[in-house]
Amino acid sequence: MSRLLFILALFLNTVYSCEVCEPCECNVIRFRRRFLCTADCSDRDLTSIPGTIPSEVHVIDLSYNDLHSEDLARLKLFTGYLTDLNLSYNNITYLPAQSLSTATQLNVLNLDGNILEKVDSTSFGHLKQLHKLIGIHAKTFEENSFENLEGLNYMSIVFGSQEVSENIFSHLKLKTLHTNFKTAKRIPEKLLNFGIDTLVDIYLDVPNVESLHENTFSGLTILKSVTIQTEMMQTLPSNLFHSGVNDDRKMPVNLVTVMIDGVKSLPRNLFDKQQSLKHLALNNIEDLILPKSESQVDTLDLSGSTLYRVSADWFTGFKNLRFLNMSRTKLVEVNNDTLMPLLSLTVLDLSYNNITNLPDHSIQSSQNTIVAFNVSHNQIRNISSLNI
Template identity: 25%
Template sequence: MWGFTISILLLSLESLRACPDECRCEDKAGVPTGDCEGRGLYSLPPGIPKEVGTLILKNNSLDHLPSDSFVNFTQLQTLHLQRNWLVTLPVSLFSSQSQLTVLYLYGNRLTSLPDHIFTPVPKLERLHLSGNQLAHFSDAVFAPLVKLKTLLLSGNRLQALSPNSFQNLQKLRVLSLSSNKLTSLHKDLFRPLRSLRVCTLNNNQLAQLPESIFRGLHDLYWLTLAHNSLRHLPVNLFQQKQIKHLYLYSNQLQSLHAGQLQPLPDLQTVKLNGNQLEVLPSGFFANLPKLSTVTVYDNPWRCDCSSSYMRGWVRDHGQLVKSQGLQSGGAVMCDSPTQVRGLPMANLTDADFSHC
């Protein structure tokens, strides 16, 4: 048995020695690897050992891949195709890659994905498609990827998503949809994603959210909704007890509901800076024992009788309030009435509110 294993290893090492000049072929942590990074390649060089488990073709000038490009690489587990010039992919490009678990395609010019391109790679766990030009994809594209854990789609041109876009992705943990052109989300979009932990939706054009959009995501602990056009949030939007980090900055939020954060006992970070908030309802930050970072700067805070809760909370919890550089003690500045405009809210005294 040992003799057979050694023979296989020797054959693999001998194969790695037969490597095209444009690449380095070596064993990395027990994985035969063909590294052809940054060689100005316009096509796949012949002679790469078919036994490679990792193939690195990133940072080249590949703009076209024939459908049989990887037909001989049946042991491939990780494939790096990021930062090339790919516009389209043949539907059968990965037909021989049944062992593939990691695929990097970010930083290309992909405008679409064939419906069944991922059918041959059911073991895929990480798929990086950020920084392309995808405007849409069909419900069939990701459906075969039942083991997928990470899906990155940020920096594309997505404007709308079907409610079945992520069907069958029950094991997905990380989903990035940031920096697209999404204007709305269907209430059932995330329903299949029972294992989702991280969801980034920042830098889109979302003006409103369905109240049930995150319902059932019991493992969600990181949610980013920053840099959208949200004016109001549904009362019961946040019911995910595991959320630790909530980013709502740089929207157009005008008000928040009392008790809106109460279902989040593990909340550590909430960022509300850069909105249109004038007051916070009484008790807004109550019963959040793990809260350690709050940002509320760049809001038009009203410092009058309606702000007594906010003023008291800032005074008593100043160490939690962070400035733009995340230093403690960030000042919450009054915007109105005119007589206190520009003054730190915490500096106001009871005498300033004696008429209340």
């Protein structure tokens, strides 16, 4: 009984100490049958970490302030309770080696909006429980920068240098990796080899990279989602997502989501063997070709790509398509037969184009399924009976 009273008294004291921490706003919340102390110190013009934050705090939001690297020394005062720390959009240029030494239970660290001079193995040496690292941006990353992050499964990273080591992720077991190569002109062929048994979601923002090696995704057989955003690529390797006839590489042929933005032209057989594809976005592409084989695609986003006119057989094989976005595609006409294969179409967006006329039977095949049809910001002078 005395033990129970002691635990209750300790909890009440923690709750009480979490109620007032000006200039921040502290609260106690319940999360997964636990009571957590949270401190919201965001956007308060802070130049140092307030001493009023209780040492038993679980969640601290220090985003959008004026904290510098030397101000992080105070983080050592927080005990092993801290699980979520947001330092985004401050003026942090390096991580002092011991600043997070007591944060042994830290699961989430957000550094978005800060540019670090260098990251090495001492930067995260004590964060073995870290699961999510958001917005890590540095001018230089040493090869062993992340070797101590054994529990990390999510990372978003910005590379500030032109050269990136292909071993930078070699110690990680990430499920999700979002990368931004700001100035690099090439991606190492084996950069993603670390994720053969773990990587499920990959995002490549490569504005200055002119080409990808056909082995970029080689071996990533459990990969489900790929995003490629670029400005300089003319095309992609035809075997980027599958093996060729005489090629025995294990490739990601079970993709569910693919988003490609900014590639000038796509190979005709890029999506061969992709039988699980549900969500396909092909944006800002000048020469656009759709797969002709039977498709399970549910959502197709072609916004921003150049279409002008769409032939009658363009959507052959897309019988399961429900959401189609062809906004901002410079489309000038829609033929009666263009949308005929789309028997399950629910939402159709043709906005911001140059369409002048909608034929009588343009969406007749979807008249029993369609619930939203957007043709705003066109040059339509006549809308015939659409039989819907």
